[in-house]
Amino acid sequence: MHFRYPAVLATSAAALLALTACGSASTTESGGDTPASAAAGKSWAPAKVDIWADLAMDSERSKGEYTPLDKAEKPWNICVSVPHMKDAYWLGLNYGVAEQARESGVNMTMVEAGGYENLDKQTQQIEDCAQSADALVIGAISYDGLNKTVDRLAAAGKPVIDVVNGMSSDKVTAKSLVSFNDLADITAKWLIEDSKGEAVKVAWFPGPSGAGWAEAGEEGFKAALKDSKVEVVDTKWGDTGKDAQSRLIEDVLAAHPDIDYIIGTAVTAEAAGPILRDRSLSDKIRVAGYYFTPGTYTGIQRGTVQAAPSDSTALQGRIAIDQAIRALEKKEFMKHVGPELVMVTKDTLGDFDVATTLAPDGWSPTFTVKAGS
Known part of the structure; x- marks a missing residue:
């Protein structure tokens, strides 16, 4: 251990536990590029x-x-x-x-x-x-x-x-x-770096209003961008179902066709890919989620999502x-x-x-x- 223990802390020794896969058909909505052995046979501790x-x-x-x-x-x-x-x-x-x-x-x-x-x-x-x-x-x-x-x-x-x-x-x-504040913070910092300090327009999708994690994400994202040249032109709150996020993205694109980035929930990032492709905007608008799912994993592999922290x-x-x-x-x-x-991009995907x-x-x-x- 390389840290000072807080007042309440686990002390018991434990063996490394192996992950095992079970179940049948996948229920993910994101395609099949996640490795079949993504979690099988790997020990998670310490x-x-x-x-x-x-x-x-x-x-x-x-x-x-x-x-x-x-x-x-x-x-x-x-x-x-x-x-x-x-x-x-x-x-x-x-x-x-x-x-x-x-x-x-x-x-x-x-x-x-x-x-x-x-x-x-x-x-x-x-x-x-x-x-x-x-x-x-x-x-x-x-x-x-x-x-x-x-x-x-x-x-x-x-x-x-x-x-x-x-x-x-x-x-x-x-x-x-x-801390979803931290997740949004490092996503915002990636955005500033990715935009090379230039003035850019961003649509932001923090998640469901009233959910503690989404409210924390909103706070962290906006605070990190405070002194930057990034302009958040629209903030869209909503449920994290793919249909709900797709509707919000469509609304933003109708109101702000000149945005440079779509940043939001992992489901937002997943949903953005097909919508941008259908509008021939994939090369114009960059996408990031502020947490990680198989859909963001696949998106990073395919280039439809640029970044997401796990x-x-x-x-x-x-x-x-x-x-x-x-x-x-x-x-x-x-x-x-x-x-x-852990921030995941195409450059770091191999080490994740x-x-x-x-x-x-x-x-x-x-x-x-x-x-x-």
């Missing part, structure tokens, strides 16, 4: 991580490594709630939590709410799932909207792990997530399951941890370990894992 001193994103941060427990002491029941399974980003998270549950010897049940507009549905799903769950891992639709639910879970003694999206509740047990979605899911087990077993754990961010982020080809959404399976 993983390089950022470690926050406490739950707050602005708390002191240090660098370190994360290694999980070998096995859980008993087959705990862990419920995982996510906003939806409409894109490959959440498929990567699904892969991470399912495989870590399987390898750790615990039961996992996943529920998905069908979209960022369905906060009430997510709340009810969590309430129902919690009845039989020992711990919960929550990718929240809303930054503030689940706080009362988290209060009730905490009062009942059930650990709550905040994964990927972020919640404002101070009752969560631990966080397995990165937040190692699968690792976030794996770490969240391990945090939940540690909390249940009263073992020390990192209170707030997230994988190191896709196993940290993407589900392997052939992975189907897995909503139930039985201990011992």
